Amino acid sequence: MTTELYNQEHKKVGTVTMPDAFFNAAWNADLVHQVVTAYVSNQRKPLAHTKGRSEVSGGGKKPWAQKHTGRARHGSIRSPIWKGGGVAHGPVAERNYTKKINKKMKRGALASVLSKKIGEHQVFVIDSLDFKDRKTKQVATMLGHFFDKKPNVLFVSGKGNTSLFVSARNIPNVEIVHVNELTVVNGLRHKHIIFEKGAVEELAAAK
Secondary structure (H helix, E strand, O other), X not given: OEEEEEOOOOOEEEEEEOOHHHHOOOXXXXXXXXXXHHHHHHHOOOOOOOOOOOOOOOOOOOOOOOXXXXXXXXXXXXXXXXXXXXXXXXXXXXXXXXXXXXXHHHHHHHHHHHHHHHHOOOEEEEOOOOOOOOOHHHHHHHHHHHOOOOOOEEEEEOOOOOHHHHHXXXXXXXXXXXXXXXXXXXXXXXXXXXXXXXXXXXXXXXX
């Protein structure tokens, strides 16, 4: 499929061929949800940790004799039923939240999101996102040509573009990634996606 190619002033300068593998896929909400859930789970780090009876200090000696005391038998004061004892079935930091998602599923979910966004006219392709002066004002001016209000934008740059990140990093609700860092999560996090032409070509060449 093809779409319009713009310059930084939002003027049409031609067309660009978008790879069908990423921009002509059916919407698959279940797959997208599964991949996003796995991504979020893989970022999760367990913090809560309670000590079991083997981790708390003390309790090496039997509190009292097993028999002939008239009291209930106990083997350690660090039992969970004792004050100051270990916690039974509490959260532990060793818990593993990671979920495996294969490469084909990640690619399919990303294609589903990109296809939906380009179908809703939320994807733009610009011939160049290189800002040699590296000024935030330049990027803000360019965004003003495309949007009436402050946008929520994901920039996808091509190989070798180092000026875009420096120029746009201070603008609120703007994220900059290289094409190989594009994921379902940052694709969904922003309403609009602006591709550099070189990034589209790299995406088309990706396997």
